[in-house]
Amino acid sequence: MSTQQRYIGLILIIFLAALGCQKKQMELNVMTIEQIAAEANTKYAAAIKNSSQKEKAMDIAVDFLKQQKNIKDIQVTGSDTVRIFFTDGNDLLLLLGKDRM
Amino acid sequence: MGANLFIPSASVGLRLTRGERAKGRKGEKKFWEKVMGFIIRIQQVVKMSCWISVEIELIFIIEGQLPSFNSKNKLKEAKMKKSFIIACLSISICLVASGSLWAFNPQPEPPGFAKKITELATRVHTDFHNRVMVQKALIPDALAQQKELLLNEPDVKEVMQLRGNNLFVKFKDGNELLMFLGKDNFGGEELGISPTPAKILDKASPMYEAVQPAEAILVSGALASLLPCTPNSNKALVFDCLEDDANVVSPKIAQQIRSDLISMGYSVTMQLNNGAGLANAALIDNGEYGVVVMRGHGGDLGGDFGFLVRPWYTSYPPANSGYVGTIRASAYNHAAGATQFGYVITQQFSSNYWTNKAFPNSMFFLESCHGTDPGALPGMPTWVTNHGACVWLGWDESVSFNCGDHGTDLFFQKMKDGKNVGEALAAVHATGCEPPVLTSYPAGKEHCKLAVWCSDVNESAIPDTRDFKLLKLISTGTSLSAKITFYAVPNFNEFFFYADTGGTNAAEVLVRCHMNNFEVYKQTSPGMYTNKVYTGTPGKSGNDYSLAIPWNTAFGSVSAVKIWLYDMAGKDRLPNSGSVSIKK
Numbered sequence: 001m002s003t004q005q006r007y008i009g010l011i012l013i014i015f016l017a018a019l020g021c022q023k024k025q026m027e028l029n030v031m032t033i034e035q036i037a038a039e040a041n042t043k044y045a046a047a048i049k050n051s052s053q054k055e056k057a058m059d060i061a062v063d064f065l066k067q068q069k070n071i072k073d074i075q076v077t078g079s080d081t082v083r084i085f086f087t088d089g090n091d092l093l094l095l096l097g098k099d100r101m
Numbered sequence: 102m103g104a105n106l107f108i109p110s111a112s113v114g115l116r117l118t119r120g121e122r123a124k125g126r127k128g129e130k131k132f133w134e135k136v137m138g139f140i141i142r143i144q145q146v147v148k149m150s151c152w153i154s155v156e157i158e159l160i161f162i163i164e165g166q167l168p169s170f171n172s173k174n175k176l177k178e179a180k181m182k183k184s185f186i187i188a189c190l191s192i193s194i195c196l197v198a199s200g201s202l203w204a205f206n207p208q209p210e211p212p213g214f215a216k217k218i219t220e221l222a223t224r225v226h227t228d229f230h231n232r233v234m235v236q237k238a239l240i241p242d243a244l245a246q247q248k249e250l251l252l253n254e255p256d257v258k259e260v261m262q263l264r265g266n267n268l269f270v271k272f273k274d275g276n277e278l279l280m281f282l283g284k285d286n287f288g289g290e291e292l293g294i295s296p297t298p299a300k301i302l303d304k305a306s307p308m309y310e311a312v313q314p315a316e317a318i319l320v321s322g323a324l325a326s327l328l329p330c331t332p333n334s335n336k337a338l339v340f341d342c343l344e345d346d347a348n349v350v351s352p353k354i355a356q357q358i359r360s361d362l363i364s365m366g367y368s369v370t371m372q373l374n375n376g377a378g379l380a381n382a383a384l385i386d387n388g389e390y391g392v393v394v395m396r397g398h399g400g401d402l403g404g405d406f407g408f409l410v411r412p413w414y415t416s417y418p419p420a421n422s423g424y425v426g427t428i429r430a431s432a433y434n435h436a437a438g439a440t441q442f443g444y445v446i447t448q449q450f451s452s453n454y455w456t457n458k459a460f461p462n463s464m465f466f467l468e469s470c471h472g473t474d475p476g477a478l479p480g481m482p483t484w485v486t487n488h489g490a491c492v493w494l495g496w497d498e499s500v501s502f503n504c505g506d507h508g509t510d511l512f513f514q515k516m517k518d519g520k521n522v523g524e525a526l527a528a529v530h531a532t533g534c535e536p537p538v539l540t541s542y543p544a545g546k547e548h549c550k551l552a553v554w555c556s557d558v559n560e561s562a563i564p565d566t567r568d569f570k571l572l573k574l575i576s577t578g579t580s581l582s583a584k585i586t587f588y589a590v591p592n593f594n595e596f597f598f599y600a601d602t603g604g605t606n607a608a609e610v611l612v613r614c615h616m617n618n619f620e621v622y623k624q625t626s627p628g629m630y631t632n633k634v635y636t637g638t639p640g641k642s643g644n645d646y647s648l649a650i651p652w653n654t655a656f657g658s659v660s661a662v663k664i665w666l667y668d669m670a671g672k673d674r675l676p677n678s679g680s681v682s683i684k685k
Contacts, residue, residue, distance in 0.1 A: 032417075033417040034415075034416055034417060034442075037417075037431035037440050037442070038431075038439065038440040041431065041432075041433055041440040042440075045433070054499070075403065077400070077401055077402050077403035077476070078400060078401025078402070078403065078471055078474065078476055078477075078499075079401070079498060079499055080470070080499045081400040081401050081402070081407075081471070083402070083428075090417075090420065090429075091428070091429065092417070092429050092430065092431060092442075093400055093402070093407060093428050093429065093430035093431070093445060094430070094431055095398050095399075095400050095409065095430055095431065095432040095433075095470070097433070097499065098433040098435075099347075099501045099502060099503075100398070100433075100470050100499045100500065100501060100502075101343070101396075101397070101398055101399065101468065101469045101470045101496075101499075101500050101501070101502060101505045
């Protein structure tokens with residue numbers, strides 16, 4: 001095996017490693033539950049602040065939740081209450097809004 | 102190599118053997134196959150957080166794998182190249198390692214049965230969706246089909262159809278599952294999403310009309326009064342999960358409620374912040390509280406009410422809270438300035454833990470969102486009112502801290518002023534801080550009010566049979582009801598019930614209480630009570646002695662009286678000094 005071939009081989013290793021890393025990075029685009037909860041709340045609160053319309057704010061929050069790959073099901077149980085079910089079997093009740101009890 | 106001590110399996114066979122060298126291209130192919138296998142092994146090992154040792158291993162291997170670099174005439178160049186290759190390889194390994202570590206999912210897989218239930222629920226939801234949305238079947242028909250399918254499942258014990266076309270499934274192992282299949286939770290385009298419409302009670306509803314006081318009726322010469330519903334205990338609980346969160350009024354609302362209740366003779370227990378957690382929530386029935394004020398985040402669960410208790414969790418908490426009937430939830434924590442997590446308690450929680458003692462005609466006041474939301478009422482509120490509570494109060498939608506705190510403050514001020522629930526609700530309504538609306542549940546409890554209490558210690562010098570323990574006063578508007586509790590079954594000849602109507606510094610009315618009757622006298626001259634205006638029959642039960650005095654007959658047109666008890670023979674007085682005020 002020549003030195004040149006070994007160089008090519010090593011470059012190949014680096015390339016494959018980079019590919020693997022990219023795949024993992026794509027998986028990283030799945031937000032954590034903490035990020036989802038915070039972001040949904042932020043979006044809802046901002047929409048309420050802008051429009052004062054709960055239905056519109058809820059639509060915005062639900063649209064955001066729909067985009068999450070790890071969310072399997074969404075149930076709007078109240079005007080500002082959403083229960084989400086994750087693909088791994090976990091669930092979370094989101095009490096949306098900041099100036100609410 | 103030293104690195105083999107860390108991960109011997111990953112390092113086996115990477116070197117090009119003499120045989121492989123001799124086989125030329127085939128040998129090289131095998132070598133690269135080994136390299137690829139090695140990378141995979143590295144990834145596996147990296148997932149075990151041993152990537153550093155792998156890197157060391159590779160560095161050592163490369164040193165041994167490039168013998169040509171060690172020739173004398175190219176020694177310097179070889180060293181440089183080796184350094185370059187080792188650096189590249191290190192970077193690549195780091196990239197693989199970090200990718201693997203980033204992708205590591207710390208959340209545990211759901212246990213087998215939970216997974217099975219999840220699959221079942223998914224199947225039911227999907228099938229229901231298809232039947233309703235695609236096949237255009239009627240919801241009740243689709244629901245009946247799902248119920249039938251569920252009953253055929255080997256793990257399912259019972260399926261109940263709840264209000265709102267939801268299904269409640271009981272499994273043979275004791276687990277339960279509520280399936281939201283009703284049209285209020287279904288019908289969206291993609292995910293079956295349909296928000297529950299906000300249902301604001303009509304402001305012209307009878308709730309806001311002036312509530313007629315209970316009628317006093319005369320039965321066989323004795324006044325039997327239709328007493329308003331009122332708590333039978335002078336203990337109160339303030340369970341404030343947000344005392345350290347946003348507070349609008351000053352002093353904080355928890356302290357104002359406490360102050361109001363103490364002035365009415367209540368013994369108030371405060372559970373604040375982390376004290377308002379699951380453990381103490383589970384004990385609410387044990388306290389035999391006449392008034393329970395719960396302040397915190399509330400949610401409409403579509404058939405149930407969820408109340409978020411402390412503590413806050415900065416990250417998603419485990420599914421098992423240690424208690425049944427809890428759901429993980431997130432809400433905005435003003436103290437932390439971030440959305441955080443906690444557990445909400447539900448009807449399942451209350452029906453599991455609030456079973457030791459029935460609520461003593463308690464008044465539950467929810468300073469939270471959705472406390473009386475029509476979507477929440479079938480759950481915890483109904484369970485609580487079916488287990489002894491006389492009334493459940495709360496906002497029928499999402500309420501702000503401003504309206505919540507001010508509304509609560511005003512409500513308890515009105516209670517302190519002797520107003521009934523209907524009058525207090527009307528006062529809050531009149532502020533215009535709505536929607537949402539502060540309402541009561543169930544209907545017809547607007548006449549409920551809080552009694553005024555006064556307790557007295559057990560005095561050793563006084564026989565328990567005539568030693569006053571507790572006085573409870575409540576006015577219906579037409580009569581004043583009093584219940585005197587002794588430290589033992591009462592046995593006395595006479596004690597005096599004095600009423601100061603404000604005309605003089607002394608009492609203007611004297612009620613002479615005997616075992617079998619009581620007589621109401623008006624003052625004719627200072628210290629002389631000779632004008633008998635009423636005779637009644639007391640109620641006796643256990644250690645209690647009760648009487649009902651017609652207000653106008655005894656006290657005239659005054660709107661408030663001051664009461665005290667005195668036993669001349671036993672020398673007991675309640676209160677030991679001063680008096681207890683009660684408003685008409």
